[in-house]
Amino acid sequence: MNSSKASEAIHRIVVIGGGAGGLELVTRLGNKLGRKGRAHITLIDKARTHFWKPHLHEIAAGSIDVNIHATSYLAQSHWHGFRYGIGEMVGLDRVKKEVQVAPVHDDEGVPITPAYTRAYDTLVIATGSQTNDFGTPGVAEHAIALETPKHAERFHSRLVNACIRAHVQGTDDDPQQVNVAIIGAGATGVELAAELHRAMRTLVSYGLDRIDPERDIRIHLIEAGPRILPALSERIANAAAQLLGRLGIQVRSGTRVTGVTAEGVQLANGEFLPAQLVVWAAGVKAAEWMRGLAGLETNHLNQLVVHPTLQTTRDPSIFALGDCAAAPWLGREGNVPPRAQAAHQQASHVASQIRRQQLGQPLRPWQYRDFGSLVSLGEHRTVGNLMGGLIGGNLWVEGLFARAMYVSLYKMHEVAVHGVWKTALGTASRALTRSKEPRVKLH
Template sequence: MTLRKTNPPRIVIVGAGAAGLNLATRLSRSLGRKKAAEITLVDENLTHMWKPSLHEYSVGTKGSDEEISLLEHSHRNRYNFRLGRFAGIDRDRCMVQLDPVNDLHNRPLAPLRSLPYDILVLAIGSRSNDFGTPGIKEHCLMLDTPTQAKRLQSELLNLFLRLETGALGKDHSTININIVGGGATGVELAAELREATEQLAHNGIDRLRDPGIVHIRIIEAAPRVLAALPEKVSKKVTRHLGELSVAVSVNARVQHVTSQEVHLADGTILPSTLTIWAAGIKAPEVVGTLSTLETGSLGRLKVRPTLQSTHDEKIYVIGDCAECFWPEKDGFLPPRAQVATQQAEFLEAQLTAHLAGKPLRNFHYIDRGSLVAISQEGAVAALMGKAIGTVTFEGWLARRAYNYLHFQHLSSVQGWLRAVVLTALGKAMRRVRPRLKLH
């Protein structure tokens, strides 16, 4: 009697962000290489950018050479990569539904199709929350995805070129850039943008040699920037922003936005050559179509302590799109990269136990603090622990700690040796190439 070989269980991960790519890499090295599972990663992009670095890509201080090719990465780590835009789930048939992906000329790259799964992991991240504010979709740029980061970089460079050549016209002697949202994204973008304008002044955009030409302002509805972090961190960051000539407006709620102005609820009208929206997050709109799964605040998918969705034990949810209860704070976990990373690490062992029919564990998050970059050589850090409490520090050491977070992520998805080589090469190349992407 010949025994029929059974196919390994299929684990499909949707989303190649910090959580999804990390998990796919880990599972491919453990379950995949042992043929204990077939790992498939799905994303609508061909490359991965670490989301906390999107503000650097958006102003050109990081270039496309630092992106990770998902095709190459999947081949090297022996998992499947499928190009597709997540559209929904057929839970009865255990199928992931994918919408088509087109190129810049609207030609199809990937058709409408479905993928079967035995275990599904949703790691589809988050999107900016416009809170229904009029004019946001029409007149603001966002910074949620690699595509949006590249568009913002192009828009900024073209704006400064038009200033230099006179194409803006005589009525535009200054540029006003308003960043709505004083969280980590808004603060880091403002600081990076100021540094980028200084670099552009040394690379042919002579008008930018006058520091008063470009006005950068953060608009925050809360009483202070970085309202979710300790007040000590907020005060230090506010001081550094002032040193960089970045204006900060707090207790300022945006009422509506036009092509040239930002209107505040108190009647203030701010001129705006370019408006960038970085105020709050919500789950991607596609989550709202998943009627058979339970959603919570900000449209995120509710999960059990095991990180399984509340209505389907075959579906796990991690990262920004998951609403996971945080017992220590009597609330929900924040949308941070360290949460996504810890969940990816946890889920590697969790899925191994799931496939083996062993009891599942509950996820426990350890808050190690926060880091906010305020220049290429500076940052503010707040480290947390039971033994030390909350310790804040800034400057060169904090920036090195910030860079180390990126190195940790790179090491988890590329391997330690490859991460060391890539980091060393990156430092060497920065000595011989422009500090900004100038095209």
């Protein structure tokens, strides 16, 4: 067999989306199959770098620098035996087994890559989720959704500008307030509120002395449901609510938002809440273009419906994982919740199943293992519960131990992507860098 025919015979695996699950998957596949010439693996993503999404609220607050934590897809592909293609998937031809990718332009509109197609034998869709604004007027124009590092950086820039404006324009007799409204009190909203409380006080301590944090900074956390953290246990929610209250954060549960304007937030009860900065963190869904993609089954959130094997219900050559997949929770009613730990487990499972599929072996169902939930409230406290065989049930945790468990979730992701030694060296390097920088990003 000549080299061109041999190349054609190699199994082609295309992964769409380089989030937590997608990047871990192509890294595993590249290490096990790509480097050994057993498969041709391609990652397609419209961004050039990966950032762990649960940390976006820290970029927004200025607590961490995205450039230090981001992973270059191009470098990662070179190191781990897969290919990276820039672009956004916009269509799918299941008959030809081709993914359709939109053209890419730079920020000035100059073309980078034309539209192209990528053939596959196995396709994995891991495009994550986006904010669901439920059609609320003004959200797209006046609120920021923390979906990408760019969104988080834009919010932080506006935050710094708002504080500088209040410092310059305010006087002792007429102080200017900085009002932040966070709509949605899930994990993202709660963690952002707590992180902003610390970061904004640190920010104004760098010479913005006309701002009195206790008097001039207001953070409002708004939740339509009866309590914050609706997806987590009531004990975790109550502990978080008590701490937020002690920090002076205005928590409004059972409050529905009917509109967002340039001046603030309109509530269903008729009240108008002034706010210079509005974050929309209420609800998630898969991208709109995924609805009924190429005849694949989707649900009301545009998620691809999958079997327990994580194969889509209408095409066994297409898998889906992460937030864009409606994966059944075996042994319980409903689907697996959209969590980073679920994507981490699914990536490992799909990697092994693709190999079984190549060998003609039957695929095994994926069983979600819930290790509990943790919520970081910045430097103030971490609360949550741990579950599973490791601790023999359900264990309430808080304080330093809970904080260590929270950090370990990110370290598990880093190890899956970079390995143990690179993770250790990167952690040490970031610690040294932070020791000589301001405690919060000032620009």
